[in-house]
Amino acid sequence: MSTEIVERSAAQIAREVNGGSLSAREAAGAALAQIDRVESRVGAFLTPLHGDARAQADLVDARVRAGERLPLAGVSLAVKDNMCLTGTRTTCGSKILERWIAPYTATAVQRLVNAGAIVVGKANMDEFAMGSSCENSALGVTRNPYDLDRVPGGSSGGSAAAVGAYEAAIALGSDTGGSIREPGAFCNLIGFKPTYGRVSRYGLIAFASSLDQIGPLTRTVEDAALVYDAIAGHDPMDSTSIDRPVEPTANGLLESLSGLKIGIVRQFDTRELGDDIDEVYDRAYHDLEALGAELHDVSLPTADYGLATYYLIAPAECSSNLARFDGVRYGLRVEAQDVQAMYEQTRAAGFGPEVKRRILIGTYALSSGYYDAYYVRAQKARTLVARDFEKAFEDVDLIACPAASSPAFAFNAKSDPYSMYMMDYYTIPMSLAGLPALSVPCGWVTPPGGTRPLPMGLQLCAPIFSEKLLLGAAHAYERATQHALKHKPQVSEV
Amino acid sequence: MSQTLLERKYQAVIGIECHVELKTATKMFCGCANEFGGEPNTKVCPVCLGMPGSLPVANGVAIEHVIRSGLAFGAQIPAFSKFDRKNYFYPDMPKDYQISQYDMPLTLGGEVKFWREDGTMNACRLVRIHLEEDTGKSTHAGSGDGRIAGSAYSLVDFNRAGVPLMECVSEPEIYGAQDAVAYLEALRRTLLALGVSDVKMEEGSLRCDANVSIRPVGSSELGTKTEIKNMNSFRSVHRAIESEIARQIEIVESGGRIVQETRGWDEVNGVTHSMRSKELAHDYRYFPDPDLVPMEIVPETVEKIRASLPELPWKRFERYTAEYGLEPKQATQLIDNVPLAEYFERVVTASNHPQQAKNFVLGELSRLANETQTPVAESKVSPEHLAELIVLVEGKSINSKIAKELLARMWEGAGSPKSIVQAEGLAQTSDPAAIEKFVDDVIAANEKVVADYKAGKTNVGGFLVGQVMKASRGKADPALVNELLRRKLG
Ligand SMILES: [Zn+2]
Numbered sequence: 001m002s003t004e005i006v007e008r009s010a011a012q013i014a015r016e017v018n019g020g021s022l023s024a025r026e027a028a029g030a031a032l033a034q035i036d037r038v039e040s041r042v043g044a045f046l047t048p049l050h051g052d053a054r055a056q057a058d059l060v061d062a063r064v065r066a067g068e069r070l071p072l073a074g075v076s077l078a079v080k081d082n083m084c085l086t087g088t089r090t091t092c093g094s095k096i097l098e099r100w101i102a103p104y105t106a107t108a109v110q111r112l113v114n115a116g117a118i119v120v121g122k123a124n125m126d127e128f129a130m131g132s133s134c135e136n137s138a139l140g141v142t143r144n145p146y147d148l149d150r151v152p153g154g155s156s157g158g159s160a161a162a163v164g165a166y167e168a169a170i171a172l173g174s175d176t177g178g179s180i181r182e183p184g185a186f187c188n189l190i191g192f193k194p195t196y197g198r199v200s201r202y203g204l205i206a207f208a209s210s211l212d213q214i215g216p217l218t219r220t221v222e223d224a225a226l227v228y229d230a231i232a233g234h235d236p237m238d239s240t241s242i243d244r245p246v247e248p249t250a251n252g253l254l255e256s257l258s259g260l261k262i263g264i265v266r267q268f269d270t271r272e273l274g275d276d277i278d279e280v281y282d283r284a285y286h287d288l289e290a291l292g293a294e295l296h297d298v299s300l301p302t303a304d305y306g307l308a309t310y311y312l313i314a315p316a317e318c319s320s321n322l323a324r325f326d327g328v329r330y331g332l333r334v335e336a337q338d339v340q341a342m343y344e345q346t347r348a349a350g351f352g353p354e355v356k357r358r359i360l361i362g363t364y365a366l367s368s369g370y371y372d373a374y375y376v377r378a379q380k381a382r383t384l385v386a387r388d389f390e391k392a393f394e395d396v397d398l399i400a401c402p403a404a405s406s407p408a409f410a411f412n413a414k415s416d417p418y419s420m421y422m423m424d425y426y427t428i429p430m431s432l433a434g435l436p437a438l439s440v441p442c443g444w445v446t447p448p449g450g451t452r453p454l455p456m457g458l459q460l461c462a463p464i465f466s467e468k469l470l471l472g473a474a475h476a477y478e479r480a481t482q483h484a485l486k487h488k489p490q491v492s493e494v
Numbered sequence: 495m496s497q498t499l500l501e502r503k504y505q506a507v508i509g510i511e512c513h514v515e516l517k518t519a520t521k522m523f524c525g526c527a528n529e530f531g532g533e534p535n536t537k538v539c540p541v542c543l544g545m546p547g548s549l550p551v552a553n554g555v556a557i558e559h560v561i562r563s564g565l566a567f568g569a570q571i572p573a574f575s576k577f578d579r580k581n582y583f584y585p586d587m588p589k590d591y592q593i594s595q596y597d598m599p600l601t602l603g604g605e606v607k608f609w610r611e612d613g614t615m616n617a618c619r620l621v622r623i624h625l626e627e628d629t630g631k632s633t634h635a636g637s638g639d640g641r642i643a644g645s646a647y648s649l650v651d652f653n654r655a656g657v658p659l660m661e662c663v664s665e666p667e668i669y670g671a672q673d674a675v676a677y678l679e680a681l682r683r684t685l686l687a688l689g690v691s692d693v694k695m696e697e698g699s700l701r702c703d704a705n706v707s708i709r710p711v712g713s714s715e716l717g718t719k720t721e722i723k724n725m726n727s728f729r730s731v732h733r734a735i736e737s738e739i740a741r742q743i744e745i746v747e748s749g750g751r752i753v754q755e756t757r758g759w760d761e762v763n764g765v766t767h768s769m770r771s772k773e774l775a776h777d778y779r780y781f782p783d784p785d786l787v788p789m790e791i792v793p794e795t796v797e798k799i800r801a802s803l804p805e806l807p808w809k810r811f812e813r814y815t816a817e818y819g820l821e822p823k824q825a826t827q828l829i830d831n832v833p834l835a836e837y838f839e840r841v842v843t844a845s846n847h848p849q850q851a852k853n854f855v856l857g858e859l860s861r862l863a864n865e866t867q868t869p870v871a872e873s874k875v876s877p878e879h880l881a882e883l884i885v886l887v888e889g890k891s892i893n894s895k896i897a898k899e900l901l902a903r904m905w906e907g908a909g910s911p912k913s914i915v916q917a918e919g920l921a922q923t924s925d926p927a928a929i930e931k932f933v934d935d936v937i938a939a940n941e942k943v944v945a946d947y948k949a950g951k952t953n954v955g956g957f958l959v960g961q962v963m964k965a966s967r968g969k970a971d972p973a974l975v976n977e978l979l980r981r982k983l984g
Contacts, residue, residue: 084547097546104540106547207545210784238553239786320581323590324544328650332644339585339648366581366779375781 006032006166010075010223011250013169016117024060028053028118031076035167036118043142044152044162046081046090051228056071056118063116069228070116071250077117078108078162078171083109083214084203087255093137093155096332096350106203107238108172108214108231109360110458111446115230120168122159124431127352128322128470129176129207131155132423134183137355144186145453150408151155153183159217160187165491170227171217176207177310178404178427180215181439185403185457188484189217190224190474195464196434197242199228200235206321207241208314209240211431219438219484221475225250228467249468253475256435258292259403259438260473263396265296268426272457273405277456280443281402284458284481287442288400291480293473298392302384306429307387307421312365312378313432317363318355344451357417393463397474401425403439403457407447418459430461433473437461440474441483497773504708506739507716508674509666511617511679512657514691515628516559516698523550523593524629530697534651542656544588549785554575556658557600557789558829560625562799563660564601566684566806566858567620571796576788577625581779584893586630586650590952596780599624601611602789604896606807607665608680610672613815613822614971618677621663628657654698660690666705666716671735674704675728683829696729707752717742718752724764725759734759738766750842765833773782810835818848823855833871834860844881849878854880862905874907884910891921893966923969926978933978955979 005013005027016022039045053076060073079085082092084102085124090099099406105113113119126136134142134157142157144150145165151162156173159180163171164187173180184191193215202455204214216227229250234243243409276359289295327346334345350360392399404423414420430437437456446453459479462470478484518528529561540548545783561571579587599622607617613648631654652737662681668674682693694702702725707717709748725731742752757766782788806815807829814825830836834855841851855870859880863870886892892900892915900911900920908914915921923929936958937944943954962975 006635029891082870092546100546102547103545104548185576202549203547206785208784237551238549238551240784287713316781318781320579320781323583324546324579324588326583328585329543329588330545343583363779368777368779370778371781 004166006034006169008170010072010218011220011222011226013075014071014073014226017060017179018069018118020064022074023059024064024118025054027074028076028120030065031047031118031166031168032151036393038145038165038167040491041143041148042145042161042164042165042167043140044078044123044158044167046093046139047138048093048122049088049119049121050239052088052122056113057094060116060118063183066191071230072112072170073116073168073441074385075117075170076120077112078123078168079109079119079160080159080171080173081122081127082174082205082207083172084110084205085119085122088122090122090139091139092203093127093139094131094350094352094355095138096346097205097330097331098139102203104340106214107200107235109203109331109412110402112172113454117230117242123156123162123171126155126179127355128156128318129155129174129179129212130316130354130358132178132420133409133414134161138351138352140432143410146188146487147408147440147450148455148490150410151186153404153408154388155185156191156217156241157177159371160184160189160191163187163189163217163219164489166489169219169388170223172227172231173217174204174207174212174214175427175431176211176213176302176314177431178424181215181403181427181437181457182423182440183185185441185455186216186408188487188489189219190221190438190440190478191215191217191403191457192224192227192228192438192471194232194467195242195432195436197240198232198246198436198467200231200238200241202235202237206317208317210312210317210379211392212309212310213431221471221478222250222253223473225253225475232467235247246466247465247468249321252468252472254472255476255479256292257288257476259471260398261287261291261296261385261396262293263296263298263392263399265300265303265399266299268401270402271313275403276445276447277406280445280456281458281476283394284442285400287481288477291476296396298396300385300386300388300392300429302381303429305381306385306432309432310378310424310428311361311421315358315383316365316375316378317362319359319366322351322355322359326456329356330425354417381431384427387477389429389433389435389461389463397462397469399461401459401461403459407445407456409452415487426459430459435461435464436467436470438470440478442481443483444486452490455483455487457459496677496854498514503711503945504739504743505711506735507666507672507707507709507719508668508735509705510664510668510677510717511673511703512662512678513684514662514693516551516556516658516660517689518559518692518852520553520623521656522556523656526656528657530699532653534649535638537653538655538833542588544590545653550593550783552789553658554787556660556889558795558799559658559688560623560660561689561791561796562803563685563690564604564623564663565796565800566725566803567606567623568933569601569603569604569623571601571791572598573791573793574598575700575791577783577786578780579783580626582776584815585630585648585654586652588652588655592629593783593786594626595624600760600789606677606680606684607824608673608676609808609826610676611688611822613825615812616676617665618675619665619739619799623660623662626659626661628653628663634752634825642789659892666707666719667948671732671739671838674731674735677759678728678965680704680808686832687804689806702731706742708739708746710776718754720752720754720766721756722759723769730759730761733764734766735762737764741766751966794874818842818852824852827944828852829854833869837871837877841880842876843926845884845888846876847884850884850888851881854884854960855903858901862902865906875901875904879904879910886911886915890924890971893968893970893972894962895972896920898970920969923966924971924974929966929970929974930961931979932962932970933975933982935983936961936965944983955983958983
């Protein structure tokens with residue numbers, strides 16, 4: 001065998017398991033062994049599921065023996081811990097749900113299991129998906145597999161770290177304002193957020209319902225396409241999931257970009273990000289051109305309002321979504337004199353500072369005196385952002401821009417909330433517009449004071465429902481550039 | 495001033511908010527059964543328990559029920575509607591927000607037509623009807639009176655959480671306790687006729703709050719209102735409103751000021767009491783529920799529902815009183831008993847004699863029904879056979895005495911009255927010669943009574959008529975018997 005099992009792509013593993021040259025038990029066993037080897041340094045998982053994974057692998061082997069062909073047979077899967085899995089604790093990285101056992105399984109997770117994937121663990125995350133570094137988890141530290149002194153990104157940091165460290169072949173993350181794309185970029189992965197409504201949110205513990213979207217974190221575009229094809233499609237349990245046929249993407253991966261018009265966003269000038277970073281993106285745009293794409297300048301005049309808009313809408317929705325964590329029915333309860341005091345003390349003890357901050361902002365933005373000034377205006381701004389994209393897509397097929405303004409940063413480097421919020425500057429506008437977008441590795445930068453080269457991500461974005469084109473183009477770029485293969489994670493060195 | 499005089503000086507103004515649990519197979523946003531009662535927490539799922547990650551999916555039948563109700567009251571059905579979240583913390587509300595409707599309800603306007611005991615029609619306009627979900631139910635244990643104060647612990651039953659609830663909000667256009675009850679009765683009858691709810695107050699499927707204020711007669715401004723909650727029957731609605739009006743008049747008369755507040759109704763002591771001040775009202779932070787897509791109500795749907803509306807109770811009331819000449823009380827009695835009304839209608843159609851149909855259905859037939867505890871509509875007397883009987887009476891083929899006997903036998907299952915009459919020769923005798931013979935025989939056999947009659951004791955006439963009827967085995971035409979007797983004794 002050429003490469004270690006854990007380093008093979010999901011597509012490769014599925015082919016081998018379906019073909020009989022590898023068993024799901026071996027494939028899952030390899031991932032579990034890798035977890036045992038590196039997890040103490042990476043900390044990707046809050047709940048590893050060795051026993052369940054082995055049992056699941058045996059089931060997959062039985063199904064394959066019975067003649068089923070499963071698109072993700074034997075593929076190890078890390079699930080962000082805000083997605084429910086029956087009988088497994090689902091914590092959202094929060095003290096308030098630290099011991100909560102989910103009584104049902106999220107649709108997206110179930111669809112991957114049906115497709116033959118094996119859940120090897122529940123991955124760490126910023127508490128209730130609020131954060132861009134995974135440092136807001138109340139339950140553990142996750143390190144970037146490419147530099148253990150740095151963050152993996154967030155909020156799907158555990159999912160990204162697990163795949164980056166070969167502890168899982170694929171992962172599910174959730175993206176509200178960039179929470180798949182940014183950690184994808186930080187961990188040398190494809191981080192893909194599909195069109196809003198394309199993947200059921202049933203079983204995803206909500207942060208901001210109108211923005212949340214489940215998507216894959218994978219090491220190749222082909223793997224992202226396989227995962228997307230398995231999880232996309234209408235779910236009668238989620239009325240925001242779109243009832244419209246899904247075009248399979250894994251069979252439409254492109255070899256070149258000829259004939260495609262790609263927009264470069266004028267406002268997203270990379271020169272102020274530093275010479276090294278500017279150079280990476282400059283090269284990336286040239287590579288797109290070399291692959292046959294026609295580059296155009298596009299303008300997103302309202303993109304600058306994205307961040308402010310997002311930080312009103314997302315907290316507003318979260319203040320309401322998180323009300324149910326009150327100590328009455330499940331999760332943490334602090335005993336107190338009366339029910340009001342119980343609510344207060346439970347929530348005071350159960351939520352971390354970032355969650356509390358956003359609940360407060362959201363409660364304020366929705367309060368009767370400020371609703372029109374903040375929430376309503378933010379909704380209007382959101383419409384304008386979406387319109388900017390619509391207009392831009394009249395001229396181009398795709399838009400390219402950075403996925404994050406820097407590579408992975410060191411722990412505690414972003415101590416004030418605002419500089420952390422700025423990490424999502426490039427990803428938020430697409431979330432507000434509900435567009436499909438992904439991050440694909442586009443180069444390496446060794447930051448000042450850093451000792452190792454760190455991956456950077458190129459963000460590609462497409463009109464709604466254009467996942468096939470988006471993944472197709474990303475595949476052509478990935479194949480031609482092969483940036484992801486240039487360096488190995490730090491954890492594989494020992 | 496006496497109470498009555500004071501009530502002439504002030505006018506009470508009442509607005510009513512009704513919560514109606516809708517009759518659907520499943521709950522508002524999930525697939526759990528929508529049924530009353532059951533072991534606590536057995537009709538629940540992740541969605542109606544508000545479990546993390548669960549999502550609501552709106553029940554189309556419930557939406558249709560609200561539109562149906564709106565159309566029955568002549569409301570407008572806007573082309574777009576949406577669900578909003580009403581945010582507040584409450585232990586038996588699973589998500590700590592209620593999915594409701596705020597600025598875009600399913601129906602706008604309309605009016606509830608109601609009638610008073612004397613049959614006069616009145617109407618109260620509706621502000622809106624909107625759709626929301628119900629909460630669970632708390633039981634406080636370990637305290638003597640079931641109140642939360644002093645209880646050792648509380649138990650929550652979520653069976654009712656997520657049950658579809660329709661809220662009908664009236665304009666303040668009801669001017670007395672009597673009218674408030676008449677309004678509620680009309681609302682209840684209509685919803686029952688529409689089949690959208692069981693509207694059982696005792697099961698909580700109909701709950702109402704009343705906003706009460708008073709103002710000097712002649713004034714058009716609204717006074718400060720109080721909201722009365724916890725009324726669990728139309729009787730308590732009546733009593734509570736009366737008592738609240740009296741309380742407010744007393745305050746104003748003694749120079750006081752009404753405080754806007756929520757008041758509870760104490761059934762035992764017959765008074766309202768302060769619950770909480772409205773000044774401390776919550777900021778519910780309504781906003782569109784991002785888990786539910788906005789609804790587009792297409793005109794075709796609305797027209798389809800409109801075409802399926804049954805005859806409305808107020809229209810039926812007008813038909814019964816105007817066309818059939820029924821007394822308001824009798825018309826109401828029929829309308830409030832839907833199977834009986836349907837039975838009645840079939841008798842009218844088959845006999846074409848509404849008055850007789852009413853007399854038999856509400857009279858002899860209802861008496862038999864009461865005696866035997868069998869509803870008329872389920873009895874062995876078919877509406878068609880009753881109609882046959884009515885035709886026999888109206889055609890003077892039988893007299894009312896025979897009719898009564900026949901009905902008793904039909905109740906036992908004797909079938910067609912016509913065939914009994916034929917088989918047993920029960921047809922009324924109107925042959926004057928035959929009757930004269932009976933009369934002569936009776937006069938001859940009762941010399942003393944005849945003497946008394948001639949001496950002026952005319953009240954014994956009835957006895958003689960009875961004897962003639964008996965001799966004819968009940969078949970003689972009573973009118974003829976009377977006439978002949980009078981002639982012969984006169
Ligand atoms: Zn349910």
